[in-house]
Amino acid sequence: MRVLLLLLLLTGCAHEGGGELARPAGLPDSLVEADPGADLRGMLVITQNTGSAVTFVNPDTRRIFAYAAVGWNPREIAVSPDQGLIFISNYGGGQFNAGTISVVSTSSRREIDRLDFYPYGKFHGMACSRSGIYLYVASETRSTVLEINLLSRLVERTFSLPRGVPNEVALDQSETRLFVSDLSGSSVFAVNLAGGDVQEGRSGTSPEGLSLSPDGSMLWVANRDDGTVSILDPYTLALQGSLISGRAPVRIAFTPDGNRAYVVNAGEGAVTVFDPRARARIGSVSVGLYPLGIAIDRDGTKAYVASTRDDEISVIDLATNNVVERIAVGPEPFDMAWVGR
Numbered sequence: 001m002r003v004l005l006l007l008l009l010l011t012g013c014a015h016e017g018g019g020e021l022a023r024p025a026g027l028p029d030s031l032v033e034a035d036p037g038a039d040l041r042g043m044l045v046i047t048q049n050t051g052s053a054v055t056f057v058n059p060d061t062r063r064i065f066a067y068a069a070v071g072w073n074p075r076e077i078a079v080s081p082d083q084g085l086i087f088i089s090n091y092g093g094g095q096f097n098a099g100t101i102s103v104v105s106t107s108s109r110r111e112i113d114r115l116d117f118y119p120y121g122k123f124h125g126m127a128c129s130r131s132g133i134y135l136y137v138a139s140e141t142r143s144t145v146l147e148i149n150l151l152s153r154l155v156e157r158t159f160s161l162p163r164g165v166p167n168e169v170a171l172d173q174s175e176t177r178l179f180v181s182d183l184s185g186s187s188v189f190a191v192n193l194a195g196g197d198v199q200e201g202r203s204g205t206s207p208e209g210l211s212l213s214p215d216g217s218m219l220w221v222a223n224r225d226d227g228t229v230s231i232l233d234p235y236t237l238a239l240q241g242s243l244i245s246g247r248a249p250v251r252i253a254f255t256p257d258g259n260r261a262y263v264v265n266a267g268e269g270a271v272t273v274f275d276p277r278a279r280a281r282i283g284s285v286s287v288g289l290y291p292l293g294i295a296i297d298r299d300g301t302k303a304y305v306a307s308t309r310d311d312e313i314s315v316i317d318l319a320t321n322n323v324v325e326r327i328a329v330g331p332e333p334f335d336m337a338w339v340g341r
Contacts, residue, residue: 032063032064032065033058033061033063033064033065034065035065035066035109036058036065038341040058040341041059041060041340041341042059042297042298042338042339042340042341043056043057043058043059043106043338043339043341044056044057044059044295044304044313044336044337044338044339045077045079045086045104045106045336045337045339046293046306046313046329046333046334046335046336047070047074047075047076047077047088047293047333047334047335047336048074048329048330048331048332048333048334049073049074049075049091049308049331049332049333049334050073050331050332051330051331051332052069052070052071052072052073052074053067053068053069053070053074053330054067054068054070054074054077054086054088054104055067055329055330055333056068056109057313057327057329059297059302059304059338062315062325062327063327064327064329066109067109067330068104068109068110068111069111070088070090070102070104070111070114071088071090071092071093071094071099071100071101071102071114072090072091072092072093072094072097072099072100073090073091073092073093073099074088074089074090074091074102074334075088075089075090075091075123075124075334075335076088076089076123076124076125076126076168076334076335077089077126077335077336077337078126078127078128078135078337079128079337079339080128080132081128081129081130081131081132082132083106083339083340083341084105084106084107085103085104085105085106085132086103086104086105086106086337086339087101087102087103087104087126087128087135088101088102088103088104089101089123089124089125089126089137090102090114090123091122091123091124094116094118094121095116095118095121096118096121098116098118098119098120098121098122098141099121099122099123100114100115100116100117100123101114101115101117101123101126101135101137101148102114102115103115106339115148115153117137117139117146117148117155119141119142120139120141120142120144120146120155120158121139121140121141122139122140122141123137123138123139123140124137124138124139124140124166124167124168124169125137125138125166125167125168125169125170125180125181126138126169127169127170127171127178129171129175130175132150133149133150133151134147134148134149134150134156135147135148135150136148136169136171136178137169138166138167138168138169138180139166140165140166140167142158142160143160143161143163143164143165143166144158144159144160144161144166145158145159145161145166145169145178145180145191146158147159147193157196159178159191159196159198160198161180161182161189161198162189162198162200163182163184163185163187164182164183164184164185164187164189165182165183165184166180166181166182166183166189167180167181167182167183167207167208168180168181168208168209168210169181169210170210170211170212170219172212172216172234173212173216175193176192176193176194177190177191177192177193177234178190178191178193179191179210179212179219179234181203181207181208181209181210181221182207183206183207183208183224184206185205185206186202186203186204186205186206186207186223187200187201187202187203187207188200188201188202188203188207188210188219188221188230188232188237189201190234190237199237200237201232201236201237201238201239202237202239203221203223203230203232203239204221204223204225204226204228204229204230204242205223205224205225205226206223206224206225206226207221207222207223207224207230208222208223208224208249208250208251209221209222209249209250209251209252209263209264210222210252211252211253211254211261212234213254213258213261213276214254214256214257214258215258216234217234218231218232218233218234218240218276219231219232219233219234219237220232220252220254220261220263220276221252222245222249222250222251222252222263222264223249224248224249224250224266225248227244227245227246227247227248227249227265227267228242228243228244228245228249229242229243229245229249229252229263229274230242231243231279241279243274243279243281244281245263245265245272245281246263246265246267246268246270246272246284247265247266247267247268248265248266248267248268249263249264249265249266249272250264250265250266250292251263251264251292251293251294252264252294253294253295253296253303254276254296255296255300255318256296256298256299256300257300258276258277259275259276259277260273260274260275260276260282260318261273261274261275261276262274262294262296262303262316264291264292264293264294264305265291266290266291266292267290269286269287269288269289269290269291269307270284270285270286270287270291271284271285271287271291271294271303271305271316272284273285273321282321283321285316285321285322285323286323287305287307287314287316287323288305288307288309288310288312288314288326289307289308289309289310290307290308290309291305291306291307291308291314292306292307292308292333292334292335293305293306293333293334293335293336294306294336295336295337295338296318296338297338298338298340300318301317301318301319302315302316302317302318303315303316303318304316304336304338306329306333306334306335306336307333308332308333308334309332310326311328311329311330311331311332311333312326312327312328312329312333313326313327313329313333313336314326315327
């Protein structure tokens with residue numbers, strides 16, 4: 001399956017751009033290293049919204065080792081289950097500037113395909129199925145979620161939401177329900193992937209980031225405009241509780257063991273730390289200006305937060321909840337993902 005998918009992607013239709021990109025101006029040589037190749041235990045992949053590129057960082061040396069050119073305004077990231085492919089939602093570019101989806105190889109660190117699904121576009125959050133065949137993508141322009149068959153490179157199904165601006169998505173462990181936040185209101189939708197019907201639940205104002213706890217028992221939703229996190233039952237979408245986070249919470253990440261939840265507050269340059277089981281706030285960690293993306297190391301020891309206005313990544317030691325390093329990565333880092341080997 002993996003070989004077939006790669007062959008289809010590599011032999012796909014021609015796409016704009018691609019290839020390697022010279023590193024952004026202003027980064028000193030001390031921040032860049034040669035590509036370590038197979039010696040990597042993993043890598044951080046970071047979209048650069050104003051740079052039309054993704055950056056690759058070695059998490060052990062905290063240095064940049066590769067760049068890849070992608071589409072315009074790259075934002076959200078999804079990774080294939082085998083960690084071989086990275087999918088990037090490009091908010092701009094393509095037909096009538098509707099947006100595209102870049103496919104990047106983790107081995108070559110290059111864009112190998114670019115998918116255009118006009119008239120759908122202004123793509124946001126994405127989730128990849130465990131089989132690696134289906135990619136679910138939120139389309140702002142049509143208030144729709146697309147089910148893309150990566151083998152045929154076609155939209156296989158569309159799921160229309162009752163209204164709103166779909167932003168982030170999360171796929172449950174059974175892969176029967178897909179959760180979608182509506183940035184324009186106070187709703188969270190659950191798409192039944194078997195029957196196609198859409199269920200609606202209520203959250204706070206302008207829900208954006210959403211994340212399922214590792215055990216699948218809670219759906220956490222970051223509400224940008226009211227500074228809260230809503231906790232929903234993922235089976236019924238019933239509201240179970242609400243927590244104060246800070247100004248403009250936008251993203252949520254759980255540690256692999258589910259003992260901690262980290263919520264990025266874009267409006268105050270901080271990350272709030274919660275005990276999810278106790279539903280208690282533990283503290284706050286100051287990071288850079290207007291943070292957005294967050295990724296947690298697979299071993300659960302570090303969190304990485306992208307600060308869009310400082311052009312850097314803050315590295316948080318999760319044992320102490322202190323920032324131990326900042327990494328300059330180039331213009332406007334937006335989203336990031338941990339990619340294993």
